[in-house]
Amino acid sequence: xFTKKVTVRNLFRYKKRIFMTILGIAGCTALTMAGFGIYSxxxxxxxxxxxxxxxxxxxxxxxxxxxxYTLEQVDKALEEDENAKENIxxxxxxxxxxxxxxTSLMVPKDTERFAEIVTIKDINTGERYKLTDDGVIIxxxxxxxxxxxxxxxxxxxxxxxxxxxxxxxxxxxxTLHFVYMTEGLYEKLCGAKPAYNTYFTVMNDTGxxxxxxxxxxxxxxxxxxxxSFVKDTRESFGNTVKNLNYVVALIIVSAAALAFVVLxxxxxxxxxxxxxxxxxxxxxxxxxxxxxxxxxxxxxxxxLIGDAVGLVAGIWLHKFVIQVAQTDxxxxxxxxxxxxxxxxxxxxxxxxxxxxxxMHFRLKKISMVESLKSVE
Numbered sequence: 001x002f003t004k005k006v007t008v009r010n011l012f013r014y015k016k017r018i019f020m021t022i023l024g025i026a027g028c029t030a031l032t033m034a035g036f037g038i039y040s041x042x043x044x045x046x047x048x049x050x051x052x053x054x055x056x057x058x059x060x061x062x063x064x065x066x067x068x069y070t071l072e073q074v075d076k077a078l079e080e081d082e083n084a085k086e087n088i089x090x091x092x093x094x095x096x097x098x099x100x101x102x103t104s105l106m107v108p109k110d111t112e113r114f115a116e117i118v119t120i121k122d123i124n125t126g127e128r129y130k131l132t133d134d135g136v137i138i139x140x141x142x143x144x145x146x147x148x149x150x151x152x153x154x155x156x157x158x159x160x161x162x163x164x165x166x167x168x169x170x171x172x173x174x175t176l177h178f179v180y181m182t183e184g185l186y187e188k189l190c191g192a193k194p195a196y197n198t199y200f201t202v203m204n205d206t207g208x209x210x211x212x213x214x215x216x217x218x219x220x221x222x223x224x225x226x227x228s229f230v231k232d233t234r235e236s237f238g239n240t241v242k243n244l245n246y247v248v249a250l251i252i253v254s255a256a257a258l259a260f261v262v263l264x265x266x267x268x269x270x271x272x273x274x275x276x277x278x279x280x281x282x283x284x285x286x287x288x289x290x291x292x293x294x295x296x297x298x299x300x301x302x303x304l305i306g307d308a309v310g311l312v313a314g315i316w317l318h319k320f321v322i323q324v325a326q327t328d329x330x331x332x333x334x335x336x337x338x339x340x341x342x343x344x345x346x347x348x349x350x351x352x353x354x355x356x357x358x359m360h361f362r363l364k365k366i367s368m369v370e371s372l373k374s375v376e
Contacts, residue, residue, distance in 0.1 A: 007297045017270060021302040022309060024262035025348060029310025030317045031255035033344035037318035037336050038325070039248045042241050044333035049174045050234045056117040057206050059228040060199040060218055061092075071196060074221060078201060083214050086202040088113050091186070091194035095156050095179070100145045100328065103177040105156065107186045107194045117200055120180060123172035123334070133188070135166035137180040139173035141331040154179065158190040165189060174331045175237070206231050259348050263355040267299055271362065279368045288364050295363065296356040303352040307345050314344060 011018055062074065071089075078084040091107040108114035111131040120129045123140055131137065136154055143149055148167055155164045156179070165185065171178075186194050203210065211229050218224050271278065274295075282291055318336060326332045 004297075006294070007301070010298055011301070014270070014273075017266060018302060021262075021266050021299070022306040024266065025259065025303050025306025025352075026310035026313055028255050028259035028262060029307050029344050029348045030313040031258070032252055032347055033311060033314030033336075033340055034317040034321055035248050035252035035255060036340040036343050037314070038251070038321060038332075039245060040335075040337055040340055041318075041322055041333040042244050042248070044335075045174045045330070046234060046238055046241065048172070048333065050230055050237075053119045053121075053173060054117075054230055055119065055202070056088075056200040057203040057230050058199075058201040058211075058214070059230075060201060060224060061226040061228070062197045062199075063223050063225045071223075074199065074218070074224060077218065077221060078199060081214060081217070083204050083210050084201050085204045086113070086117070088117060088200045089196040090114070090198045090200055091196045092198045097142075097146060097156075097177075100142060100177060103142060103179055105179045105181060107181050107183055109183060109196060111182055114200075117202060120169075120171045122169070129169045129171060131180055131182045132168065133182050133184040135168035136185070137169045137171050138167055139171050139178045141173065141326075141329070142177040142179070143170045144331075145177075145328060158186075163189040174333070176329050256347055256351060259351045260355065263299070263303070263352055264358070267296075267355055267359050270298075271295065271359065275366060278363065278366055282366065282368050288360075291363050292356070292360045296359070299352060299356060303349060307348050310348070311341055311345065314341075 060074065060078070062071065075087070075089070078087045089109040091105075091109075093105045093107075094102050095105050097103050106118075108118075108131070115128070115130070120131070120137055121127060122129070129137055138146075138148060138154065148154060150167055150169050152167050153164050154167050155162055157163070165181070171180070183194060203214070206229075211231070215227050215229070218227060278291060278295065281294060286294065315336060318340075319334075322332045322334065
């Protein structure tokens with residue numbers, strides 16, 4: 001139609017404005033999408049780490065010098081407690097790796113039962129890995145920081161001597177660093193069976209009273225060094241996430257305000273530069289709604305193009321921010337859910353429509369006679 005042809009003509013007529021509008025909208029969309037993406041990446045840690053990966057409720061740490069008798073006593077107490085649904089013995093040792101710091105070596109007594117409460121899987125495919133005597137499994141963030149991957153050699157100190165084991169897989173994990181190893185491989189490398197010093201317990205009731213009762217009972221026993229309830233850890237980390245969300249909200253609001261300002265100024269300049277043209281089409285008989293459509297059709301089209309460019313740029317911006325913001329001991333979620341794309345797109349379009357609505361009243365006030373009398 002004639003009006004659409006005019007729209008295309010005007011778009012290519014004002015090339016600088018096209019470039020500035022698309023660039024401005026793309027930047028706003030990318031920032032907004034990065035903000036939503038950061039929120040998603042931070043929030044996902046809680047559910048991923050403490051619901052999908054860690055399925056136990058309590059860690060009971062024993063004194064390394066407590067001996068076999070204490071282990072049996074604690075084992076008996078947990079077995080007799082009605083709230084302790086399942087208990088798995090694990091040998092945990094803090095090992096240091098150059099440039100990374102503390103890493104926890106985990107050697108479960110029963111690998112099959114251990115796999116039920118600690119999910120060891122691929123971060124991309126979700127494929128579950130099995131612990132075997134062929135090698136160790138390291139976690140994702142440890143792999144990134146150390147530069148090690150499946151097939152490489154992992155070196156650690158055992159009994160004062162350096163031992164080397166092959167890395168069979170890299171597992172999904174978001175908080176701290178872990179190296180998983182079977183009892184058989186540990187015995188082969190270190191020449192002795194691991195001295196189990198930790199219990200991973202699944203509880204029937206994780207309420208505050210139930211936790212307090214079981215905690216007091218265990219802490220009263222000789223040889224029990226510390227208790228760590230996953231629920232408390234999750235709540236503590238959740239408070240940290242809430243504080244980070246304020247920063248994310250600031251990014252989103254700033255990006256939205258930037259989108260509004262960019263669109264408002266560019267539209268205002270567009271109307272000012274073309275005021276005689278607009279007055280002319282009003283003289284020719286265009287209604288107010290038709291005049292608005294004549295001008296704003298270009299804005300909407302450029303907004304959609306800018307949105308498309310911004311969504312692509314947002315993927316790379318989100319990836320960059322996540323890599324820079326995450327710490328050595330915490331890995332943020334990497335995936336961008338669909339709602340992040342949709343939210344960034346819709347928010348920018350809403351602001352574009354708001355600007356068009358405001359400017360519609362300015363177009364209505366344009367005086368046909370005065371505008372045509374003005375010197376171009």
